[in-house]
Amino acid sequence: MWRVLQSHPEHLSAGDIADRVRQVDPGVNRSSVYRTLALFAELGLVRESLMEDGVHWEEAHADAVIHLVCTRCGKVLHHRTPTVAALERELHEADSFRPDAIDVRVSGACHSCQ
Amino acid sequence: MWRVLQSHPEHLSAGDIADRVRQVDPGVNRSSVYRTLALFAELGLVRESLMEDGVHWEEAHADAVIHLVCTRCGKVLHHRTPTVAALERELHEADSFRPDAIDVRVSGACHSCQ
């Protein structure tokens, strides 16, 4: 299952993951997938991200990732920027809120859809 | 129902809204709540926001709002900053992605919980 997660550049929903895993090793139960996913999340190997159509999973990166969701074609792009780190600092200073995870979702039109 | 939404500073889940509305006017159906919520969303009066425990609804503001979710006490704070607008500009320039909605969720420890 770990291989499935790694071999897929983009994020998948739990259902998709279960399907892919079954392609490789049929007879793997949904529960196992969910449980393993939860385990990985606890270990910090994967990250849960909330999307309109449910929870998606992706490999965890050290720094925060911005999800760009194209409302036309549905594609999800990643973007990485120091701006998020700046935002973190700002929150700490202005609201004395100590962030430990930050999640940015932007919906709009991607490069090829506008 | 509009009153319920307005009278509640923070965001509510659809279930909560249904409950509150029923306190005022018992015998209002779930479907009606969902339908009205969808209508309001279409009119741009309310905004849908994804939280760990499901979809929450809140009054729409002109500019993007950052949700600060305290993992200790569960409180949800708002934060408004030009940084988000900067981020928008940045996305447009770097990825030629035209954003029409931006949603930032930060989890961490709030002022009174650290």
Place this chain on the structure above:
DNA sequence: AGCGCTATTGCGACCGCATTGCATTAACGT
């Protein structure tokens, strides 16, 4: 006022994702 049309509401069934409890199986140390 009485009639008929239309939009809204209520209601129950339903759907799909996720979770849980429990039995089964596999793994491993002794």
Place this chain on the structure above:
DNA sequence: ACGTTAATGCAATGCGGTCGCAATAGCGCT
């Protein structure tokens, strides 16, 4: 080989949200 423990499978359940359809309210028209 045996017993203990953790991982897995499986079926039932929970729950948030949606759908189809019947009942009802609102409203203009004559």
